[in-house]
Amino acid sequence: MSESTEMYLLTIYKLNQQHGSAGNTQLANWLGVSTASITEMVKKLxxxxxxxRKGRKLKLLPEGRSIALKVIRKHRLAERLLTDHLKIPWDHAHEQSCRLEHILSDTVxxxxxxxxxxxxxxxxxxPIPDKNGNVxxxxxxxxxxxxEGSVVVVERVSEESAEVLRYLEEQKVFPGEEIRIAKVAPFEGPLLVEIGGESLPLSREIASKVWALAKE
Structure with missing residues:
Protein backbone atom coordinates (compact mmCIF):
# COMPACT_ATOMS: atom_id res chain seq x y z
CA MET A 1 0.00 0.00 0.00
CA SER A 2 1.48 3.36 -1.03
CA GLU A 3 2.10 6.12 1.51
CA SER A 4 -0.21 8.40 -0.47
CA THR A 5 -3.08 5.92 -0.26
CA GLU A 6 -2.54 5.48 3.47
CA MET A 7 -2.55 9.25 4.01
CA TYR A 8 -5.83 9.71 2.16
CA LEU A 9 -7.55 6.91 4.07
CA LEU A 10 -6.14 8.16 7.37
CA THR A 11 -7.33 11.71 6.68
CA ILE A 12 -10.83 10.62 5.68
CA TYR A 13 -11.05 8.65 8.91
CA LYS A 14 -9.87 11.58 11.06
CA LEU A 15 -12.17 14.09 9.35
CA ASN A 16 -15.18 11.87 9.94
CA GLN A 17 -14.18 11.35 13.58
CA GLN A 18 -13.36 14.97 14.42
CA HIS A 19 -15.75 16.90 12.16
CA GLY A 20 -18.52 14.43 11.43
CA SER A 21 -17.92 14.36 7.68
CA ALA A 22 -15.21 14.26 5.03
CA GLY A 23 -15.44 15.87 1.60
CA ASN A 24 -13.12 16.89 -1.21
CA THR A 25 -12.66 20.45 0.06
CA GLN A 26 -11.88 19.30 3.60
CA LEU A 27 -9.39 16.75 2.26
CA ALA A 28 -7.71 19.38 0.10
CA ASN A 29 -7.37 21.79 3.03
CA TRP A 30 -6.00 19.12 5.39
CA LEU A 31 -3.54 17.60 2.92
CA GLY A 32 -2.58 20.85 1.20
CA VAL A 33 -3.28 19.63 -2.34
CA SER A 34 -5.61 20.78 -5.12
CA THR A 35 -9.22 19.67 -5.32
CA ALA A 36 -8.46 18.25 -8.77
CA SER A 37 -5.84 15.94 -7.22
CA ILE A 38 -8.33 14.96 -4.51
CA THR A 39 -11.00 14.09 -7.08
CA GLU A 40 -8.58 11.90 -9.02
CA MET A 41 -7.30 10.07 -5.94
CA VAL A 42 -10.75 9.53 -4.46
CA LYS A 43 -11.85 7.90 -7.72
CA LYS A 44 -8.88 5.52 -7.52
CA LEU A 45 -9.70 4.65 -3.91
CA ARG A 53 -19.07 8.61 -1.91
CA LYS A 54 -22.51 9.53 -0.63
CA GLY A 55 -23.41 12.87 -2.14
CA ARG A 56 -20.57 15.18 -1.15
CA LYS A 57 -19.43 13.00 1.74
CA LEU A 58 -16.78 10.29 1.75
CA LYS A 59 -17.02 7.13 3.81
CA LEU A 60 -14.42 4.42 4.33
CA LEU A 61 -15.44 0.92 3.34
CA PRO A 62 -14.34 -1.96 5.65
CA GLU A 63 -10.97 -2.55 3.96
CA GLY A 64 -10.22 1.18 3.82
CA ARG A 65 -11.12 1.58 7.49
CA SER A 66 -8.90 -1.37 8.43
CA ILE A 67 -5.93 0.19 6.65
CA ALA A 68 -6.55 3.59 8.26
CA LEU A 69 -6.73 2.08 11.75
CA LYS A 70 -3.45 0.18 11.23
CA VAL A 71 -1.72 3.43 10.29
CA ILE A 72 -3.26 5.22 13.28
CA ARG A 73 -2.10 2.42 15.58
CA LYS A 74 1.49 2.77 14.33
CA HIS A 75 1.37 6.55 14.60
CA ARG A 76 0.02 6.72 18.14
CA LEU A 77 2.32 4.05 19.54
CA ALA A 78 5.29 5.81 17.91
CA GLU A 79 4.17 9.06 19.57
CA ARG A 80 4.11 7.32 22.94
CA LEU A 81 7.67 6.09 22.44
CA LEU A 82 8.93 9.51 21.39
CA THR A 83 7.21 11.51 24.14
CA ASP A 84 7.32 9.10 27.08
CA HIS A 85 10.80 7.64 26.61
CA LEU A 86 12.72 10.07 24.40
CA LYS A 87 11.05 13.20 25.85
CA ILE A 88 10.37 14.67 22.41
CA PRO A 89 7.94 17.65 22.47
CA TRP A 90 4.36 17.01 21.33
CA ASP A 91 4.55 18.74 17.96
CA HIS A 92 7.88 17.16 16.94
CA ALA A 93 6.71 13.73 18.06
CA HIS A 94 3.61 14.10 15.91
CA GLU A 95 5.62 15.14 12.85
CA GLN A 96 8.12 12.28 13.25
CA SER A 97 5.33 9.76 13.82
CA CYS A 98 3.76 10.86 10.52
CA ARG A 99 6.87 9.38 8.89
CA LEU A 100 7.17 6.30 11.10
CA GLU A 101 3.55 5.28 10.58
CA HIS A 102 4.31 4.30 6.98
CA ILE A 103 7.44 2.23 7.59
CA LEU A 104 6.90 0.26 10.82
CA SER A 105 5.89 -3.36 10.30
CA ASP A 106 2.99 -4.94 12.20
CA THR A 107 5.46 -7.18 14.07
CA VAL A 108 7.55 -4.23 15.23
CA PRO A 127 -7.44 6.02 21.61
CA ILE A 128 -4.90 3.55 20.21
CA PRO A 129 -6.53 0.80 18.10
CA ASP A 130 -5.61 -2.73 19.17
CA LYS A 131 -3.98 -5.23 16.80
CA ASN A 132 -7.44 -6.39 15.66
CA GLY A 133 -8.53 -2.88 14.69
CA ASN A 134 -10.83 -2.34 17.66
CA VAL A 135 -10.96 1.23 18.93
CA GLU A 148 -19.11 29.83 32.24
CA GLY A 149 -18.29 28.26 35.60
CA SER A 150 -17.88 24.75 34.24
CA VAL A 151 -15.07 22.59 35.61
CA VAL A 152 -13.88 20.01 33.10
CA VAL A 153 -11.14 17.46 32.54
CA VAL A 154 -9.38 17.42 29.17
CA GLU A 155 -10.08 14.21 27.25
CA ARG A 156 -8.07 14.82 24.06
CA VAL A 157 -6.79 17.56 21.74
CA SER A 158 -6.70 17.94 17.97
CA GLU A 159 -3.65 16.67 16.11
CA GLU A 160 -4.30 18.39 12.79
CA SER A 161 -1.85 21.26 13.36
CA ALA A 162 1.69 21.19 14.76
CA GLU A 163 1.30 24.86 15.68
CA VAL A 164 -1.81 24.14 17.74
CA LEU A 165 -0.11 21.20 19.46
CA ARG A 166 2.87 23.38 20.31
CA TYR A 167 0.64 26.11 21.74
CA LEU A 168 -1.46 23.70 23.81
CA GLU A 169 1.66 22.04 25.22
CA GLU A 170 3.11 25.44 26.16
CA GLN A 171 -0.13 26.31 27.96
CA LYS A 172 -0.18 22.90 29.70
CA VAL A 173 -3.50 21.88 28.14
CA PHE A 174 -2.87 18.14 28.51
CA PRO A 175 -5.26 15.17 28.63
CA GLY A 176 -6.26 14.65 32.25
CA GLU A 177 -5.72 18.33 33.10
CA GLU A 178 -8.50 20.06 35.05
CA ILE A 179 -9.77 23.33 33.59
CA ARG A 180 -12.21 25.84 35.06
CA ILE A 181 -13.99 28.14 32.62
CA ALA A 182 -13.95 31.44 34.49
CA LYS A 183 -15.53 33.61 31.80
CA VAL A 184 -17.01 33.23 28.32
CA ALA A 185 -16.93 36.42 26.26
CA PRO A 186 -20.05 37.16 24.17
CA PHE A 187 -20.22 37.26 20.36
CA GLU A 188 -17.89 34.30 19.88
CA GLY A 189 -15.23 35.97 22.00
CA PRO A 190 -12.47 34.10 23.87
CA LEU A 191 -12.76 31.94 26.96
CA LEU A 192 -10.87 32.85 30.12
CA VAL A 193 -9.83 29.57 31.71
CA GLU A 194 -7.93 28.58 34.84
CA ILE A 195 -5.32 25.82 34.60
CA GLY A 196 -3.13 24.89 37.54
CA GLY A 197 -4.01 28.09 39.35
CA GLU A 198 -3.14 30.33 36.40
CA SER A 199 -5.56 32.27 34.19
CA LEU A 200 -5.29 31.95 30.43
CA PRO A 201 -7.36 33.35 27.54
CA LEU A 202 -8.21 30.79 24.85
CA SER A 203 -9.73 31.75 21.52
CA ARG A 204 -12.90 29.95 20.43
CA GLU A 205 -10.91 28.39 17.60
CA ILE A 206 -8.36 26.88 20.00
CA ALA A 207 -11.06 25.85 22.49
CA SER A 208 -12.87 24.00 19.68
CA LYS A 209 -9.78 21.83 19.22
CA VAL A 210 -9.96 20.52 22.80
CA TRP A 211 -12.44 17.85 23.90
CA ALA A 212 -13.32 17.59 27.58
CA LEU A 213 -15.68 15.96 30.07
CA ALA A 214 -17.43 17.70 32.94
CA LYS A 215 -15.76 16.90 36.24
CA GLU A 216 -17.89 14.64 38.40
Missing part, protein backbone atom coordinates in the same frame (compact mmCIF):
# COMPACT_ATOMS: atom_id res chain seq x y z
CA UNK A 46 -13.34 4.04 -4.83
CA UNK A 47 -12.31 1.81 -7.74
CA UNK A 48 -10.22 -0.26 -5.28
CA UNK A 49 -13.20 -0.68 -2.96
CA UNK A 50 -11.65 1.39 -0.16
CA UNK A 51 -13.95 4.42 -0.19
CA UNK A 52 -17.49 5.24 -1.21
CA UNK A 109 4.42 -2.33 16.30
CA UNK A 110 3.13 -5.29 18.33
CA UNK A 111 6.49 -5.49 20.11
CA UNK A 112 6.49 -1.72 20.64
CA UNK A 113 3.03 -1.89 22.20
CA UNK A 114 4.24 -4.55 24.65
CA UNK A 115 7.39 -2.54 25.47
CA UNK A 116 5.26 0.53 26.21
CA UNK A 117 2.96 -1.42 28.53
CA UNK A 118 -0.09 -1.47 26.25
CA UNK A 119 -1.04 2.23 26.47
CA UNK A 120 -4.69 3.05 25.79
CA UNK A 121 -4.20 6.51 24.28
CA UNK A 122 -1.64 8.60 22.44
CA UNK A 123 -0.07 11.61 24.24
CA UNK A 124 -2.88 13.79 22.87
CA UNK A 125 -5.58 11.58 24.38
CA UNK A 126 -6.79 9.77 21.24
CA UNK A 136 -13.21 3.03 21.41
CA UNK A 137 -13.58 6.79 21.21
CA UNK A 138 -15.08 8.53 24.23
CA UNK A 139 -17.88 10.87 23.15
CA UNK A 140 -16.87 14.24 24.58
CA UNK A 141 -17.99 17.81 23.80
CA UNK A 142 -15.54 20.49 22.76
CA UNK A 143 -14.21 22.91 25.36
CA UNK A 144 -15.86 25.75 23.41
CA UNK A 145 -19.29 24.18 24.09
CA UNK A 146 -19.09 24.49 27.88
CA UNK A 147 -20.64 27.36 29.81
Missing amino acids: ADKGLVE VDSLEKFLGYPKTCPHGH ELVDAPRLSDFT
